[in-house]
Amino acid sequence: MQQSAFQTCIAGGRMERHRHAAAYAALVLSGGYVEAGDRGRFHARPGQVLIHGAWESHMDAFSGAGARVLNLPLAGPVGFAAGAVADPDAVARAAERNLAEAEALLRETMRPLDAALDDWPDLLAATLRRDPDTALEVWAEAAGLAPATVSRGFRQAFGTSPRRYRAEQRALMAAEALVIRADALAALAADLGFVDQAHMTRAVSALTGLAPGRLRSSRYNPGPAASG
Numbered sequence: 001m002q003q004s005a006f007q008t009c010i011a012g013g014r015m016e017r018h019r020h021a022a023a024y025a026a027l028v029l030s031g032g033y034v035e036a037g038d039r040g041r042f043h044a045r046p047g048q049v050l051i052h053g054a055w056e057s058h059m060d061a062f063s064g065a066g067a068r069v070l071n072l073p074l075a076g077p078v079g080f081a082a083g084a085v086a087d088p089d090a091v092a093r094a095a096e097r098n099l100a101e102a103e104a105l106l107r108e109t110m111r112p113l114d115a116a117l118d119d120w121p122d123l124l125a126a127t128l129r130r131d132p133d134t135a136l137e138v139w140a141e142a143a144g145l146a147p148a149t150v151s152r153g154f155r156q157a158f159g160t161s162p163r164r165y166r167a168e169q170r171a172l173m174a175a176e177a178l179v180i181r182a183d184a185l186a187a188l189a190a191d192l193g194f195v196d197q198a199h200m201t202r203a204v205s206a207l208t209g210l211a212p213g214r215l216r217s218s219r220y221n222p223g224p225a226a227s228g
Contacts, residue, residue, distance in 0.1 A: 005095055005102075007069045008066065009068070013062045018058070021209075022054050022073060023052060025049050026052065027085065028088070030046055030065075032046065033060050035058050036125075037058025038053070041122050042081075051078045051080065051082065053172075056172065082115045084113045085111075124139060132169045134166065136150065136151075171206070175204055175215065185213065
């Protein structure tokens with residue numbers, strides 16, 4: 001039998017923003033929590049699934065009932081950030097036998113779910129994911145908010161500053177592009193809005209632990225994600 005992927009989260013606890021090397025899905029079996037990460041902010045409830053890509057980060061705040069979560073490694077992409085399954089217990093029983101079997105059942109039965117929160121920090125995060133070139137001062141002015149309010153409120157919601165969140169979105173875009181695009185590194189850096197190739201190299205290396213050339217040549221396939 002494979003090592004358990006089940007995780008019990010303490011009632012009222014909080015897990016500060018952290019990163020996973022590999023893609024995985026978190027299926028909530030009981031309780032619930034609010035997760036704020038690189039795909040948005042969600043209030044996850046029993047039967048709901050949150051999808052995490054390789055190298056993505058998130059912060060978790062658990063409800064007064066805590067939470068029991070099944071973390072399943074993902075062998076391939078999922079085209080949405082959140083989903084739901086009708087019978088989470090069936091997936092959990094499959095995971096007790098074999099994680100690959102559980103992943104297959106999850107993919108068969110999961111449907112997309114539009115569950116993202118939509119307060120102003122969520123709108124800013126969505127803007128930064130679409131366009132890391134967004135000027136924070138301009139966004140704040142358009143939203144009728146003071147820059148200090150934006151910085152403080154965003155950090156409270158997402159566990160990081162909007163400037164750091166923006167930089168990490170650009171680095172994620174670069175890491176993903178490096179494994180699917182054949183552009184010269186300097187051209188790719190320019191296309192993604194980095195100052196130069198060296199700037200992209202530093203950002204990608206900090207995110208993944210690999211320089212862009214090595215990431216591209218190895219088609220890096222991280223091992224199983226940690227819990228959380």
